[in-house]
Amino acid sequence: MEQQPILTVRGLSKSFPGVRALDGVDFDLRAGEVHVLVGENGAGKSTLAKCILGMYQPEEGEIELRGEKLCFSSPKDGIKHGIVAVYQELTMVPYLNAAQNIFLNREPLIRGTGLINHRKMQRDAKAILASLSCADIDTKIPVKLLDVAQQQMIEIAKALSFNPKIIVLDEPTASLSEREIEPFFKQVLKLREQGIGIIYVSHRMQEYHRIGDRITVLRDGKFIRTLDVGELTDEELVNLMVGRDIAQVYVRTKNEHSGEALRTEDLRDHKGRVKGCSITLDRGEIVGIAGLVGAGRTEMARLIFGIDKPAGGKVYLHGKDVTGRSPSFIVKNGLGLLPEDRKRYGLALKSSIAWNTVAVSLKSVFPSGIVSERKNRKIAEDYVKLLKTSTPDVVRPVSQLSGGNQQKVVIAKWLSAKSDVIIFDEPTRGIDVGAKMEIYALMDRLAAEGKAILMISSELQEVIGMSDRIYIMKDGLITGEVTRNQCSQEEIGRAMVLGKEVEA
Amino acid sequence: MMKKIGTYLLQSKYAISVSVLVFVVIGSSLITSSFLTADNLITVLRQTSVLFILSSGLTAVVLTGGIDLSINNSAALVGCIVAQLLLLGVSIPVVILAGILVGVVIGIFNGLLVGILKLPPFVATYGTNMVVLGISTIVMQGKVIYDLPRNFTPIGVGYVGILPIPVIIAIVLTGVLYFVLQKTTLGRNIYMLGSNAYAAKYSAAKSVRDTITAYVICGITAAIGGIVLTARLNAADANMGNSYGLQIVAAVVMGGTSLLGGEGGIFGTVIGALVLTIILNVINVIGVSSYLQSMAVGIVIILMVWLDVFTRSKREKLSRA
The missing domain is CATH 3.40.50.300 (P-loop containing nucleotide triphosphate hydrolases)
Incomplete structure (x- = not known):
C-alpha cells in the first residue's frame, strides 16, 4: 500500500x-x-x-x-x-x-x-x-x-x-x-x-x-x-x-538491607480503592509497586502519608505505629512522598527553587521561626550541587525548570527534611531519558546510604530495573510479590492485568 | 533603552504599582495646585492610613488565596464596643485591648469557617459581615455615640511632630506585616498555601492553622482600624464602616496582590491605598459631583488591576522565552 x-x-x-x-x-x-x-x-x-x-x-x-x-x-x-x-x-x-x-x-x-x-x-x-x-x-x-x-x-x-x-x-x-x-x-x-x-x-x-x-x-x-x-x-x-541497552539505564548497586523501615498491615481506605494491603520495606531497599492505573497504588501512598485516613489496618514507620496520624507527624518521623503529579502536588510552581527546597523543613531549618534568605539560598545551592540540578541560580521560579530538574527540587525538599523513607510515585513521568537515568542513579545512591524507597510505577521496565523486590497490585489488593531477577517483564505484566498470582 | 526600561518594569515586583503612584501624584499636582501643599499631603496621608490599616491584614488573607469581606463592619463593631466601654469609664489601654480581642475573635470565626468547614471565603466572610453588623446594631441600640474622652481622640487626630498618629500606626503595621510575611516561617507558609494549596498539603504544612492565623491577623488590623476610625470621627455608630466596604479589597488588589493567592506583598497594599485615596482627594478638591466620583474611582480600580494582570502575563511570557 x-x-x-x-x-x-x-x-x-x-x-x-x-x-x-x-x-x-x-x-x-x-x-x-x-x-x-x-x-x-x-x-x-x-x-x-x-x-x-x-x-x-x-x-x-x-x-x-x-x-x-x-x-x-x-x-x-x-x-x-x-x-x-x-x-x-x-x-x-x-x-x-x-x-x-x-x-x-x-x-x-x-x-x-x-x-x-x-x-x-x-x-x-x-x-x-x-x-x-x-x-x-x-x-x-x-x-x-x-x-x-x-x-x-x-x-x-x-x-x-x-x-x-x-x-x-x-x-x-x-x-x-x-x-x-x-x-x-x-x-x-x-x-x-x-x-x-x-x-x-x-x-x-x-x-x-x-x-x-x-x-x-x-x-x-x-x-x-x-x-x-x-x-x-x-x-x-x-x-x-x-x-542504549536497558542494562545501562538502570543502575542498581548491591545493597545490604538493615532493619524494617516501613510496614503496613491489611491497610484499607474508606472508598474501597485499597482493600487490604500488607507490605514491608527495609532500610537500604528499593521496593517497587507495579500495577495498572487505578489499581489503588497512589491511594495506598496517600494512606501511608496520612493525607487520607485509613478505614482499617496499620502503618508502622520504623516500628512506630503512625496509623491515622497527620502528615506533619508522619513527616517528622521520617517519611517523604514525591507525588505522581509533581506540578499539581509537589511544587509551588511560581515560587523559587530556594523556597520550594525548604518547604517541608522550614521549622527545622529555621527553629526560631525567622527566615534567613541567605541561609535558605545556601541550602538550596547545596542541593543543586548534590543532585546536579541544572539551573543558573536558585531564585528563579521552579516553573522555569525542565521536568527532570523539577523532580530534583522535589527530592531536595524531602532530603532537606531528613526523610529516610521516601515514596516515589511515578518518579520519571514526563522526564526525558537523560534526566531519568540521573533520577535512577540518585535513587540507587539514596538506597546505598540506607534510605528506604518505595517506588510506584506504571513503567514495567523501570520497576524491574530498579527494585529489589516488587509487589504487584490490582484492584486494591496486593496480588503477588517477586524478588529481583525472579521474574520476566511479561510475567509481571500479565499479573498486573489479570491479577493472577505470580509464581515466585 | 526603552526596551530595557520596559523589561525592568515587567520584572520588578512593585514597579508597575510605583509607576502608577508616581503618575497619579504628578497628574494630581497638575490638575490642582493645592495638591502638592504640605497641608494637603498630610491630609492625604492621614486619610490613606485608615484605609491602609483596614487593608493591611487583608493582604495576608489574600496571599493565602482567601478573601475577607467582613473587615468594614468588624471595624465598626470594634468601634462601637470601644465607644460603649469608654462611656462606662473603662481605662483606655483596657478598651484598646478589648477592641483588639474582638478582632481576634472575628478572625478565628472566619478562619474556622474557611479552614475547617471549608466554606468559600467570599460567601463565609460576607455572612460574617452581616452578623457583625447585626451585633453592632444591638450594641448601639440604634444610637450614635458622640464626644468620646479627650485623651482617646488623639489616636485618630493627634500628631507626633508633623506626623499624624494614624500615619505612624500605619507605618508600624507596614513594618510588622513586612516582617511577618517576608521573614518568618509563618509568612512562607502563607505564600505556599496561596501558590499551591495541594503542594502545601503534600508538604505536610498545617494549612488549617495557617489559614486561621491569616484571618486572625486580618481581624486584628480591622480592630486597629476600627479604633483609629472611631477616634478620628470622635463618634461611633453601627454603620460607620459602610463607606469603606470594597475599597479595602480594592486597595489590596490594586497593589498587585493576586486574588488567586501566593503573589504580592504589603508594600503593594501601601501603594494601592495611596493611589485610591489620592484620587478621592483630588476629585474632592476639584469638586467633582458625587456620582462622577464613584464612577472615576471605579474606572481607576479597573485600569490598575488590568495593568497588573497585563504585566503579569507579559512577565510570564518573558520568563518563558
Whole structure:
C-alpha cells in the first residue's frame, strides 16, 4: 500500500524552557494507515501531535497537508483542515449528555432563532454513535453516568463529527480495561478502512502489532526511524526507543538491607480503592509497586502519608505505629512522598527553587521561626550541587525548570527534611531519558546510604530495573510479590492485568 | 533603552504599582495646585492610613488565596464596643485591648469557617459581615455615640511632630506585616498555601492553622482600624464602616496582590491605598459631583488591576522565552 502521504512533516523543532522537545523531526502519514508514534516519556510524541493539531506553533520546520503548507495558530485551524484529536484524559463536560458534548459550542440551531435544536442534535449524535456500533449509548443522560469506555467512544464520535481526514489518538486505551480494548480497536480499524489517517500514540507494545501499520520512533525530541510493524523484534524496538541497552539505564548497586523501615498491615481506605494491603520495606531497599492505573497504588501512598485516613489496618514507620496520624507527624518521623503529579502536588510552581527546597523543613531549618534568605539560598545551592540540578541560580521560579530538574527540587525538599523513607510515585513521568537515568542513579545512591524507597510505577521496565523486590497490585489488593531477577517483564505484566498470582 | 526600561518594569515586583503612584501624584499636582501643599499631603496621608490599616491584614488573607469581606463592619463593631466601654469609664489601654480581642475573635470565626468547614471565603466572610453588623446594631441600640474622652481622640487626630498618629500606626503595621510575611516561617507558609494549596498539603504544612492565623491577623488590623476610625470621627455608630466596604479589597488588589493567592506583598497594599485615596482627594478638591466620583474611582480600580494582570502575563511570557 505504498502511496502518497496525506501529511508530511519536515524538520520540525519546538523548544520549552530548559528542554528541546522536538529537534528536526520528520514524519509522514498516509491515508488509511495507523501510524504509531513511540518513544519514552518526554521523547516528544505528544509535542509532535500537538504541533500537527495546531495547539503548539513549531519554531522551525514545516507541515504539509496534501502538498499544501500549513501554518496553524490554534486547534481551530487544525479542525478546519480536518485534523482532530482524541486525548488520553477525557475532555468532556461531565454534567452534559452525549449529544451536548459531541456538539459542544456548535449546537445545531432552530432556523431563524438562537435556540438549540435539541431534536436534531440528538438525532445526529445517535447517527454518529450508530456508525461506531455504539447505538446502545444513552445520549440523554449526563456522560458522567456512563462508563469510561462509553465516554471514550463519545470522544471518538465527537472527533468524527468534524469529518476528519486525520485523527490523533493520544494514549486512547490508558483508561480502558482489557475487556474494553478489543471493541475499541475494531472501531479504530474501521476508521482506517474509511481512509482516515490515524496517528496513534501509545506505550503499550502489544497494541502496535494489533493495529499498527508503521511505527515512528522518537527519542529525546529527535527522529530516530520509521519502520513497518514487524520489521523489528520488541526488544530491538525498545533499544531504539531507549537508545542504549536497558542494562545501562538502570543502575542498581548491591545493597545490604538493615532493619524494617516501613510496614503496613491489611491497610484499607474508606472508598474501597485499597482493600487490604500488607507490605514491608527495609532500610537500604528499593521496593517497587507495579500495577495498572487505578489499581489503588497512589491511594495506598496517600494512606501511608496520612493525607487520607485509613478505614482499617496499620502503618508502622520504623516500628512506630503512625496509623491515622497527620502528615506533619508522619513527616517528622521520617517519611517523604514525591507525588505522581509533581506540578499539581509537589511544587509551588511560581515560587523559587530556594523556597520550594525548604518547604517541608522550614521549622527545622529555621527553629526560631525567622527566615534567613541567605541561609535558605545556601541550602538550596547545596542541593543543586548534590543532585546536579541544572539551573543558573536558585531564585528563579521552579516553573522555569525542565521536568527532570523539577523532580530534583522535589527530592531536595524531602532530603532537606531528613526523610529516610521516601515514596516515589511515578518518579520519571514526563522526564526525558537523560534526566531519568540521573533520577535512577540518585535513587540507587539514596538506597546505598540506607534510605528506604518505595517506588510506584506504571513503567514495567523501570520497576524491574530498579527494585529489589516488587509487589504487584490490582484492584486494591496486593496480588503477588517477586524478588529481583525472579521474574520476566511479561510475567509481571500479565499479573498486573489479570491479577493472577505470580509464581515466585 | 526603552526596551530595557520596559523589561525592568515587567520584572520588578512593585514597579508597575510605583509607576502608577508616581503618575497619579504628578497628574494630581497638575490638575490642582493645592495638591502638592504640605497641608494637603498630610491630609492625604492621614486619610490613606485608615484605609491602609483596614487593608493591611487583608493582604495576608489574600496571599493565602482567601478573601475577607467582613473587615468594614468588624471595624465598626470594634468601634462601637470601644465607644460603649469608654462611656462606662473603662481605662483606655483596657478598651484598646478589648477592641483588639474582638478582632481576634472575628478572625478565628472566619478562619474556622474557611479552614475547617471549608466554606468559600467570599460567601463565609460576607455572612460574617452581616452578623457583625447585626451585633453592632444591638450594641448601639440604634444610637450614635458622640464626644468620646479627650485623651482617646488623639489616636485618630493627634500628631507626633508633623506626623499624624494614624500615619505612624500605619507605618508600624507596614513594618510588622513586612516582617511577618517576608521573614518568618509563618509568612512562607502563607505564600505556599496561596501558590499551591495541594503542594502545601503534600508538604505536610498545617494549612488549617495557617489559614486561621491569616484571618486572625486580618481581624486584628480591622480592630486597629476600627479604633483609629472611631477616634478620628470622635463618634461611633453601627454603620460607620459602610463607606469603606470594597475599597479595602480594592486597595489590596490594586497593589498587585493576586486574588488567586501566593503573589504580592504589603508594600503593594501601601501603594494601592495611596493611589485610591489620592484620587478621592483630588476629585474632592476639584469638586467633582458625587456620582462622577464613584464612577472615576471605579474606572481607576479597573485600569490598575488590568495593568497588573497585563504585566503579569507579559512577565510570564518573558520568563518563558
